[in-house]
Amino acid sequence: TRQWRGVIEEYRDRLPVGPDTEVVTLREGGTPLVPAQVLSERTGCEVHLKVEGANPTGSFKDRGMTMAITRAKEEGAQAVICASTGNTSASAAAYAGRAGMVCAVLVPKGKIALGKMGQALVHGAKILQVDGNFDDCLTLARGLADKYPVSLVNSVNPVRIEGQKTAAFEVVDMLGDAPDLHVLPVGNAGNITAYWRGYQEYAADGSSSRRPRMWGFQASGSAPIVRGEPVKDPQTIATAIRIGNPASWEFAERARDESGGRIDEVTDRQILSAYRLLASREGVFVEPASAASVAGLLKSAELGLVDPGQRIVCTVTGNGLKDPDWAVAGAPQPVVVPVDADVAAERLGLA
Numbered sequence: 001t002r003q004w005r006g007v008i009e010e011y012r013d014r015l016p017v018g019p020d021t022e023v024v025t026l027r028e029g030g031t032p033l034v035p036a037q038v039l040s041e042r043t044g045c046e047v048h049l050k051v052e053g054a055n056p057t058g059s060f061k062d063r064g065m066t067m068a069i070t071r072a073k074e075e076g077a078q079a080v081i082c083a084s085t086g087n088t089s090a091s092a093a094a095y096a097g098r099a100g101m102v103c104a105v106l107v108p109k110g111k112i113a114l115g116k117m118g119q120a121l122v123h124g125a126k127i128l129q130v131d132g133n134f135d136d137c138l139t140l141a142r143g144l145a146d147k148y149p150v151s152l153v154n155s156v157n158p159v160r161i162e163g164q165k166t167a168a169f170e171v172v173d174m175l176g177d178a179p180d181l182h183v184l185p186v187g188n189a190g191n192i193t194a195y196w197r198g199y200q201e202y203a204a205d206g207s208s209s210r211r212p213r214m215w216g217f218q219a220s221g222s223a224p225i226v227r228g229e230p231v232k233d234p235q236t237i238a239t240a241i242r243i244g245n246p247a248s249w250e251f252a253e254r255a256r257d258e259s260g261g262r263i264d265e266v267t268d269r270q271i272l273s274a275y276r277l278l279a280s281r282e283g284v285f286v287e288p289a290s291a292a293s294v295a296g297l298l299k300s301a302e303l304g305l306v307d308p309g310q311r312i313v314c315t316v317t318g319n320g321l322k323d324p325d326w327a328v329a330g331a332p333q334p335v336v337v338p339v340d341a342d343v344a345a346e347r348l349g350l351a
């Protein structure tokens with residue numbers, strides 16, 4: 001058996017790299033597709049989780065970042081910049097550090113999870129907290145990339161989407177064909193765009209016999225695509241998708257319409273409930289934003305919108321360890337016991 005080589009080496013002929021391109025990789029991708037027992041039971045379907053938190057920096061962003069940093073290095077860039085709700089900055093910092101490049105990140109002040117901030121810091125990024133939201137950060141990042149010698153690695157950079165489409169390839173390669181339905185959280189809308197591109201490419205050359213319907217879910221307080229207009233002051237506990245004016249808005253609508261899919265919203269309460277269910281019953285610890293896909297599936301099933309017997313894949317986009325506050329919040333403090341088996345047994349309810 002050989003080691004997984006990373007998404008560029010594994011799918012080289014489907015990605016915009018040349019034969020001599022020197023690849024910057026952490027061997028991202030090749031993530032588990034985990035059968036979801038409880039979700040399957042609740043929906044009457046065969047549900048799988050694409051666990052993207054298993055990527056090297058703990059989110060799906062690594063798939064796009066290996067492409068973006070590989071390309072930036074090939075073009076001789078000395079520095080890269082991104083706006084981020086946290087995961088893009090963690091990924092950019094890691095890959096840029098590996099490539100010997102300076103990485104600048106712009107994050108919304110006070111609104112990124114501590115784990116992600118820690119990653120950007122330890123990987124050596126230069127961080128600015130912007131007095132504004134993600135959308136303001138992206139405007140600023142674009143302005144800087146236009147005027148100064150720094151390469152933009154947000155998903156408005158088309159090679160990011162190219163790298164991220166490999167997740168759809170992996171799903172088809174593992175299942176033997178495309179699923180009936182693919183469910184994703186939606187923030188800046190790059191990922192739903194990327195999956196749809198991947199599924200379309202595979203179907204076009206006969207690597208799959210069909211394309212799934214694409215369902216995307218935004219957080220209710222940050223649901224511009226559902227509302228049909230930008231949200232000025234987006235709110236949600238799922239900080240990763242706290243975005244009011246997604247850059248890939250039109251592509252997301254195209255994925256929805258061309259696939260016969262939907263983009264809907266889930267409340268923070270529904271997100272947290274799915275987050276707890278995933279951790280406690282499926283054994284998969286994700287960050288809150290990632291649970292939006294599962295929350296959306298469960299909400300849809302309750303509304304009678306999920307026909308039984310389908311094969312469904314939910315992408316869970318980021319690792320729960322990035323934002324553990326929500327795991328601890330509201331949970332009882334573990335009690336303290338002496339080194340005494342009888343007391344411990346009593347406290348555990350075993351005695």
Ligand code: F0G
Pocket residue numbers: 059061083084085086087088089155185186187188189190191192240241287289290317318
């Ligand atoms: N889930 C997680 C964990 C994310 O970090 C993001 C986006 C999304 C879902 C939404 O994906 O933007 O492609 O629709 N995070 C970006 C960031 C915005 O800066 O890390 P999308």
